[in-house]
Amino acid sequence: MADIIQLLPEYLANQIAAGEVVQRPASVVKELLENAVDAGATQIQLIVKDAGKQLVQVVDNGSGMSATDARMSLERHATSKIRTTEDLFRIRTLGFRGEALASIAAVAQVEIRTKLRQQDTGTQLLVEGSQVVRQQPTAAPDGTSISVKNLFYNVPARRNFLKSNAVEMRHILDEFQHVALSKSNVSFSLYQNDLEVFNLPAGKLSQRVVQLLGNSYKEQLALVEEVTPFISVKGYIGKPASAKKSRGDQFFFVNGRFIRSAYLNHAVLAAYEGLLPKETHPFYVLFLELDPKTIDINVHPTKTEIKFEDEKTVYAIMRAAVKQALGLHNMAPSLDFES
Ligand code: ADP
Ligand code: MG
Secondary structure, three states: OOOOOOOOOHHHHHHHHHHHHOOOHHHHHHHHHHHHHHOOOOEEEEEEEHHHOOEEEEEEOOOOOOHHHHHHOOOOOOOOOOOOHHHHOOOOOOOOOOOHHHHHHHOOEEEEEEEOOOOOOEEEEEEEOOEEEEEEEEOOOOEEEEEEEOOOOOOHHHHHHOOOHHHHHHHHHHHHHHHHHHOOOOEEEEEEOOEEEEEEOOOOHHHHHHHHHOHHHOOOEEEEEEEOOOEEEEEEEEOHHHOEOOOOOEEEEEOOEEEOOHHHHHHHHHHOOOOOOOOOEOOEEEEEEEOHHHEEOOOOOOOOOOEEOOHHHHHHHHHHHHHHHHHHOOOOOOOOOOO
């Protein structure tokens, strides 16, 4: 009998992996913004055209890459962020799987322009459907610019599956919000079809919340701060009067990473019990910090789910922290944990 099993060619493996990591333009936005943050950028610019269908570009002033690294960054499982199994249990960066750029490059036309601070010349790299079309030295500012054009140009089924520009833009704004909230000490801007939508200077979290989510939260934020040896919970919650009929202004970050958790949401709501008008949702932006050994973020490729070793304790501390913030906000002037 003939043997029939073969290893998939690299480009095909990348295309398959891309199915998980890259769902829509917003997935590209998330991955590129997270890479810019991991690169230590203090200024990050997001440029989108046609709701990201034509272009998603992120320009950062972070570390930049060498010519060799620029090429390597496109390989699957190629990362500068972890090296050993132990590293997997002490992750401090947003990325670590080394999959994003390889996946994106498999389903789009990608241009990387990058320069290390200590070098005079940068690198330009053009890639189409995993194939490097050109790599050459170029003049470039410090940092990295990655442009992702014509997403899914080679996967018509995916391309046709994309929703209206309004819907895709909503998803992009969500990702932009998450990263911009998680790093108020980094300045962010967003351009949509050449129009400036946001220009957020580096500053305090409370200012970022109002600039990003609107004036309705001005004077409406109560400080949350609870530090135990096991976990630290910091951030802001909205006073009950600022609760909205619509959902969406609820944000958890665990060790700097945006996550979704119905369980933790429940803990917050339990603290508000009896204080909210019916059918309204309170604002919160809460940062949980705990030993990376006690969590597992490797549940899903997009890393928005998390497993806590001791979920019940996290719940109890969260609820207590929010309760305390709610009880205190009338009496004490809200001290700013950032000042
Ligand atoms: P991961 O972020 O999981 O490591 P990616 O595919 O997103 O995987 O990126 C691969 C590598 O490329 C990163 O580990 C990093 O070294 C490099 N890289 C990607 N984007 C940037 C950037 N904006 N600035 C500097 N280096 C970058
Ligand atoms: Mg990454």
